[in-house]
Amino acid sequence: MLKRTKGEKIFAVFNTLFLTGMLIATLYPCLYVLFASISDPVELYSGSKILLCPRGFNLTNYAHVLKNSMLWIGYRNTIFYTVAGTLLNVSLTIVAAYCLSRRGLPGKNFILMAIVFTMYFSGGMIPTYLVVKNLHLLDKFAALILPGAINTSNFIIMLSFFRGLPGELEEAAKIDGANNYLILIQVMIPLSKACIAVIALYYAVEHWNSYMPGLLYINNMRKYPLQLVLREILLEGSAQQNGVVSIDDADAVAETIKYATMVVSTVPMLCVYPFIQRYFVKGVMIGAIKG
């Protein structure tokens, strides 16, 4: 490596400073929510809202949140949607990708074209809503699982992975007398565990964080996914509150409950995030190269 010039050194210093700034700008809002959630509600609202550490210490916010039955219903529903949805997503995506990665399958190109076409053209919100409605799926658990059963970009990631596997393995299995089902289950799936893990994570995170299908298709509050429950707690009436100048104690508690709710609902995701991050990055790379 050549010696760095003075200009490069100055740049390096500024670059490090700037990126450290980015680091703080990303972390601070999250820490702020955490600090506010364990602060004392009344103290928090008596002074300015600039927090560098928790103000007072009070866990009653969390006690209130944990007593909120809606939140638990949302949690339960979302766990169900995520598990059932991801299982369906992954199995359908694997099947689709396996079938359409077979060499020489008559009609393959037509089906592939028809699938890729849907990435650029979609029916739109209202006609899709009407299809769901006419299938009598409104307010059913299936409404949050079936309409998004295959994500076409995940399908393409899986497809390109299958295409990259050596064809000899499959030929050998065929000679041993395996039919296509057996080849898929005993040869292809064990070989593609890493890729399956990536798309499973993609689907799971999508289910966990999605709120739009719930907003469109679910009216029954007992079937609300977590994100819709959160929307009710965090956002409803936020505009009205803005006219309020002074906040009494009850309101202060209500406000800090919001912070505790944010923490409670995001912690599971942030706990697994460090472990799944590199799989995600891998997925972006595969998608980028093939896409």
Added chain:
Amino acid sequence: MKKIGSELSGTVQTAMPKSKLKLLREYHEIYIMLIPVVLYYILFKYMPMVGNVIAFQDYSITRGIFESEFVGLKHFSTFLKDVYFWRLLRNTLMLNLWSLVLEFPSAIIMALLLNEVRCLAFKKTVQTVTYMPHFISSVIIAGMVLDFVSNDGLINSVINRFGLETVPFITDPKYFRGIYTISGIWQSVGWNSIIYISALSAIDAGLYEAAAIDGASRWRQTFHITLPGLLPTIAIMLIMRIGSMMTTGYEKIILLYNPTTYETADVISTYVYRQGIRGAQYSYSAAIGVFNSVINFILLVFANWFSKRTNGSGLF
């Protein structure tokens, strides 16, 4: 044993043309497995596309798609005369333009800056932390944003600290685009930089060495090696971004806006949502959706044409 024989003959014969029956026998399991997949795409992707005919009808739930009366372009002309038409079009384009001008380059700059970092541990830390907001749901992000910019929130506390008046960020339409774009950058800059970082790592290191030997400064290397190396990726990402211009972001807008900020925040997709789902005006909102898709398609084709003309690479 018999089965193995037939499979074997199937593989031996590959050089010769096969009869339809033979092909069907060889692939019948594949076709059986494809049934649910094809069914899914027909039901949830192609049926809605066909369902757009209701944009040209006075659709009623009871009469269905086949019995409803055709009214031609009535709903389209109603939309063009809608009092909110220009506001919706302007907001849709402006919000996307803001994010195109500010959010889109921010990821490229982020990748370029990260690329210059020598300390690997620092680089990894910055990456891990800035990817994180991508995993937080939009509902939580909207909740945080609205809390920070509220009248007694963090931002206004800072403003007050400097002795300035409280700014009504949430209710004043003036600030919506800024709030939307800045929170968008916060949420996506790290994640969107991944693709550029991987493109950067694919640039041949020999080019830099050669340039350094020729006495090119880092600046010149950035301009003559790094940026040209990134250009194809940037072009593709830009086309894809423009191609989704009319539909992106409305999920976040629904969470962030409120009637007082419709003036700058209401976009075509959110209007479709309110008219169609809340107001049950299916035909009218489907027509608006079709209008939106047409504009989107024109933008996509235009972006692709422009990219092909200027740097030779396009999406199709």
